[in-house]
Amino acid sequence: MSLYRGYTTLNNSFQSVSLSDEDLIKRDILNHFAIRKGEKLFNTDFGSSIYEYIMDPLTEETKDAILQEVQTTIDYDPRVIAQDIIVSEFDNGIQVEVDLVFVATDASERLLITFLRDNNL
Secondary structure, three states, X not given: OOOOEEEOOOOOOOOOOEEEXXXXXXXXXXXXXXXXXXXXXXXXXXXXXHHHHOOOOOOHHHHHXXXXXXXXXXXXXXXXXXEEEEEEEEOOEEEEEEEEEEOOOOOEEEEEEEEEOOOOO
């Protein structure tokens, strides 16, 4: 039986829209990253500002700012804990690898997130 249940219509080709447990948590995290700070009505602090760094050179200062932004976004969801975060340059943007630990099951998984310059997550 699922602990968490939800749905998504993202990339759906008329299949089931139901998600549960780890898949739902990962989708929620990706959705959080896809919303820019200030876009959500009545909660302008929600979202991510990683896209502000996408055109900047990936210096140590920029990496630290991205690491902090990723940690803050992951910490927003009480169902997961980020254990390790790696930020690297990608051909057309920034790539972030996050080792997630799911609190309810103590399972872990590496989530790979690519932030592209053309504003696609």
